[in-house]
Amino acid sequence: MNEQVKIKRARKAVLLIFLVCGIGLSSWAPMVPFAKIRLGLNDADLGVVLLALGAGAIFTMPVSGFLINKYGSRVIALISAFVIAALLPLLLLTTSSYQLAAALFVFGAGVGSIDVAMNAQAVLVQDRFGSHIMSSFHGLFSVGGLLGSIGLGFLIKAGLSPNIAAMTISAMLVLITVTQIKHLLPHSEEAKMDSTNFVLPKGPVLVLGIMCFIIFLAEGSMLDWSAVFLQFSRDFDPSLSGMGYAAFSVAMAVMRLAGDGIIHRLGPAKVVLYGTLLAGTGFLIAVLAPWAATTLFGFVLVGLGAANVVPVFFTAAGRIPGIPPSIALSAVTILGYSGQLAGPALIGIIAEITSLSAALGLVGILLFIVAFGYKHRD
Template identity: 55%
Template sequence: MIAGLQKTLKAQNATKFIFLVCGLGISSWAPMVPYAKERLGLNDANLGLLLLLLGGGAIAMMPISGILSHRYGSRVVILGAALLMALVLPLLMLTNTPVQMGIALFIFGAAVGAVDVAMNTQGVQVENLAEKPIMSSLHGLFSVGGLLGSLGLGFLMRLGLAPETAAITIAILLIIIVSLNYKFLLDNPTEKAAIQRFSAVDATQKKVSWFTGSILFLGLMCFAVFLSEGAMLDWSALFLKESRGITEEFSGIGYAAFSIAMAFMRLTGDKLVSKFDGKTVVVTGSLVAGLGILLAVATPWIGTTILGFVLLGLGAANIVPVFISEGGKLKGIPATVAIPVITTIGYAGQLAGPAILGFIAYSFSLPIAFGFTAILLFIVSISYGLRKSK
């Protein structure tokens, strides 16, 4: 009994580091973008197409990652995909042609997508075995990794390292972290036993349904939430510049406030889920997030706009972790089937969402486009509140 608890605790800590690695790896690309654009002589349109390949690689690999995790265990997929992500990361600073960059970005995105699915699959089984909520803190470590990665490359270059050397340094760090924690992750037999116990399914069965009502519902709810996050990433700076008159160099303050609020709430979210329940967190959180967006777009003051973005981060922070946790407990459906579908649909919202909002903004206005995301969050609140617990 004690040995089992110690094994679960070690797996929990190891999984936290994997979430940190994923956030650190993907966010390290962000400061590379200006260098890539200048080095390859890209215009905004060409750069946009290359960035689309990054998301396309992730979405293409997510279902495959689920299949591999179902067969070989998520631990093996995490190791292989994380090492691939680390090895490709420096290549993003070394490619000499747009074609080479496109290939590298697609592979990098595929590796990130595979890690994302596998680490969430591992996380829900560790959470089930621990018999307490941990998913919010896991995603909190991903957010922390995102903040560190977005600053880390620039910090290393300020120390005097060349951009390529800085990227290699981060890649080595990722490899070290993954290598040190791999052995503590749940192995395939333990994971299959957990799936069988908590999902009431034979984990060795080969024929499973990928698209059931419960999976699609959670996936669509994730789509709406990820769309709102994508709106902040791609449109908040432009909104502050054009609608609130903030200068370009400070236009990123809205996303920074949103990110810090989200990271803080995720790191404390497990206590909220334990004190209340997942449904309360989702219903209340999506309501707060939607109201935050409305506050940001309906008031003309910079202070209330930033406050609205903070409320969005606080409210939305723990919604997706609750959805992932529920996906790992659906009766008769292995987590290795449910989670890839949920995350793929959700990630599609983050990828396609900015384009949808761009069309709305072009046809009407950017504030109306943001208002559309608020409506989606209210739909999440109502739909999940009315849904019967599974």
């Protein structure tokens, strides 16, 4: 096999692994209302339980970097995909909040591990490919977000029980993984990465990390709370409650697939300014307008606006003067993903004190703060 064919196959395989991650993670979104009702949880209790998913991901990310150095990203991607597929149906079989939290922790660990592994492969393939193709990988993750969130609801609407629908999704994830994993680039071609260095962020790294925290908080709010909001605040049928995350994912996928050109034309500072203003406006429209159509429109705006902000932040982190890119990126990444760890609990607690509308509206206000707080020059 010549090098060009090998890299093309590797690119396709990485794209499909991003798809697996997107489908697996987003399939949880329409399950949240089922879990809430079955276990009799209020918004605050649900928020605390949802902490476990982010905790599993955050806990596993540094460990995954070490394991990738030792065994390779291909092996870690395979194991992680199997963990996600195995845990997905179990999320609907738990009988207590403690069991659900434990299952979500392991599920989150699988998501965190495959996230590190697939991005390591993406960087390697991009280097070999010879041009910027990173946005296409993240675009396939968002496509997976659409397929998972709306696909599970479609299977339920077609007559399958939620448990069987989840098992069907899991079987598909396994099938995609086992057919593509062999095409990922082997460990022998991966450079050793210093994945264990982490220092407490400060100065520009801390500021950038806090902004990443808010963006990931916004994305996590869509994953964990959009279906709950549509079902309990907009009277959506449970089988259709995943439409909010689906609409968000479609918009994000479209913008990420076009992201390289958009950033090139507008520059990173304007992408952050316009993107966060648009996403913040989307949250406010979704919670203030009482109609189902305007709520979904608001979620679309969130996806359009937030899509390319994180890539800009990660690029900026790698260019902070006087700080090695590996150190800055490690700190900013972990701070960012912490938004998905703390986000569900914060939203749930605020929702219990006020309302879910107020909690999601606050996320919109935080995005406005990011819009005018980013000072990077093009």
